[in-house]
Amino acid sequence: MALGISIYPEHARPEDTLAYLDRASAAGATRVFTCLLSAEADRATVEGEYRALSDAAHARGMAVTVDVAPSVFSRFGLAADDLSLFQAMHVDCLRLDEAFTGEQVAALTHNGAGLSVELNASVNDGLLPAVLANDPDRRRLQACHNFYPQPYCGLDLGFFEQVSQPFRDAHVPLAAFVGCTDHGAFGPWPLHEGLPTLECHRDLPLDLQVRHLQATGLVDDVLVSDCYPTDRELATVAALDPARVTLRPVLSEEDTDLELEILSGFPHQVRGDLSPYLFRSTMSRVAYAGRAFPAHDTRPLVEGDVVIVNESSARYAGELQIVRRSMPNDGTRNVVGHLGAGERLLLPCLTSWKHFGFLL
Template structure:
């Protein structure tokens, strides 16, 4: 699983792009996305604008993907039988926003330059399965969703998961886009309404967008679609553990700060014998019980509450419980935190043995 950024040398200063990629590379970002669909001019112009981006990407140990289509091939005089132009430009992969025939796409993956090929994961037109039936080099084939500049045009989360799962079942890696909230962040087109893959992400914090994509289990790489994301945004994504569902929480009213703070940042895991009422992490008993947990905040439990069994719970003292359904409290459970309301949907991605963490 990896992180990436997107840059558009047709829209922003190349020197600023070089600095941006350097910062992202330092944080561990491994991918750069850029777009030839919106690039104007012929080969010479493209080389002039995009070669510095490729050099900066490689200096930052990042792989460059260029978004292309049959129209781009025609405009630049590129034959599907000869991808040397992209190799000479410094690209590591091409993404086919619109594909050639399945047999042609499969043939592209066998190019002698080592270029990888990404298919559009958002079209639901059978292309991904059809290409996989034509014996491509699957080690060079993956899928990447669209991003959507126009408000209300993004994918539903369920559709994104459906199409991602279909690609994963064929053995392909899947990438999707999140959107910076910076007001001046731009994409390849004039609109500045955000550039998410999933419409519900359009106005959400960038880290929540990424946490959702990773939580689905069907997205491998998350790319920031518009540029430039702030340094704080880049750091917030770099700090995520893709294998863990991170839940934003706030202290419950009157919660004791030491116990609340003890819950944050730890690697947590749901027990294998799941309950419809709560997610339990029994391993926390050994860590939290020695703190001494006097009964406090022992009111009735509602979905989103994060509770810790107090000293009255005997052998269960210290157990962490995240509430899924309303239930009575027999006085043994201290409500310590609440999952942020806008993030409670992430609880639906947690099941037996799922890893999770709590973030303030």
């Protein structure tokens, strides 16, 4: 899964943009998103600014996508098939924020300039099948969701899943946005309350937003929409393993060193026969057979509790479980951590044989 960032040259000093490109590239980012919808300068100025941005990104191994719409083509006097401005900008991909026809989009993918074309995945407008019916160059076709600056306007999770699945089924690469929680961060519009794709992500930590998108299995790339995340945020996000669901519990104070080892160092996988009450990772009980697991924190269990079976149940001692719904504790399960409300967004992403792990 590729990591991307967003740059808005009309709202930032060139030196700040270059510094951010350096930081992001060092953290492993390979994509840059930028937006022509909010650019108000004349063609020569816009062309020069965006060419400088593209060249700087390319020098750091990053590809550049620019957000456009029919209004952008009109503003600069371009026909729907005239890509001369974007060639002069040295960008790599055009994101079509507003719909062209399926025939137009498919034709654009066959452009001689080598530009890729990115569909807006958030609008549920039936464009994807129309494009596919018109024989696009599949190598140059991709998709990306919107971001939503205004609170309460981001996508519903169920709707996000619904509209993303057709792109996954068609093997069209798909990206989505995550936003910074610092309300001093900025994007292309004069609002400062985050720029997530999903409304449930607004105000969640950046790494949690990324972990959730990874866990859905629906997106190929994640783009940070605001300027500027911190170095620590970028490093944390870059270090995530997209091949497993990663959870960050609040730990219990009585956890033993052995329990912490099972949480942090053991490769967990959901057992294939799902219980309505528990996600079970059973191989830790095999790896740690015969070790001491004294009882502690055996309170009644609620959704999001992370437990390890103690030695009161010798056959199962050392097994790690995540509680799916409230249930009594017969004294055999030590509560070693708990997942807060945000972290519990990831629980529906766990299923039979799914690999998962913990950040401590």
